[in-house]
Amino acid sequence: YGSEAPPLTCFQGGYSCTDVSFRxxxxDFLEKCCGDKKHAETLADAVVQAGKTHNLNVQHYTKGSSGATHNGPLTGYMLQIFVHRSIAEDFVYPSQAMGTPINKTLKDYLEKTEKADGQARILFQPQVFLDPARVRLYHYCARPLQSCMGTDISASRGCLIRDLKQALAPMFKDPSMAGMRQRLKLS
Incomplete structure (x- = not known):
């Protein structure tokens, strides 16, 4: 089946589809959270600015983005997702490139005698992904500083998270947090 996104190539150079408006x-997500389109636009601008400050490729998140590709060095990220075998059939399906399902169970696909060559798609359910007994997530970045969580080190992942929290803080100061929980169907 192969892959449209070979991991090593994508880890070094980045990979993304360009047929959706990431902006x-x-x-839309921020509007769902805060309940106001204008406020959501302002928050999105603040998030984009935080990304720019940390030299991230934010071109697909800016107003009027062109869809051009980013050719900076070492732009890739790797996210490894481990789903416990006992629940894998419920949340994972084998697929061809671009997510086309393969008509087999995950177990059949992985345990066949020949090499498993292809991909899998994982169906996200927040309460499952937040349970470390069922799912584990590991994140790697091609730029070593982006893996550092220290906020005292310039250009670190820790500084990015700090700046993103600051950019999104106005949304959480809103006294209607109950409204956000309702809009996101968390309560």
Missing amino acids: QLLV
């Missing part, structure tokens, strides 16, 4: 996805 609109971000604004």
Whole structure:
């Protein structure tokens, strides 16, 4: 089946589809959280600025983005997701490139005699992914500083997280947090 995104190539150079508006996805999500489109646009701008400050490729998140590719060095990230075998059939399916399902169970696909060559898609369910007994997530970045959590080290992941928290802080100061929980169907 192969892959449209070989891991080593994508880890070094980055990989993304360009047929969706990442800006609109971000604004729509933030609007769902805060309940106000104008406020969501302002928050999105603050998030984009935090990314720019940390030299991240934010071109697909800016207003009027062109969809051009980013050719900076070492732009890739790797996210490894381990789903416990006991629940894998419920949340994972084997697929061809671009997510087309393969008509087999995950177990059949992985335990066949020949090499498992292809991909899998994972269906996200927050309460499952937040349980470390069922799912484990590991994140790697091609730029070593992006793996450092220290906020005292310039350009570190820790500084990025600090700046993102600051950018999104106005949304959480809103006294109607109950409204956000309702809009996100968390309560």
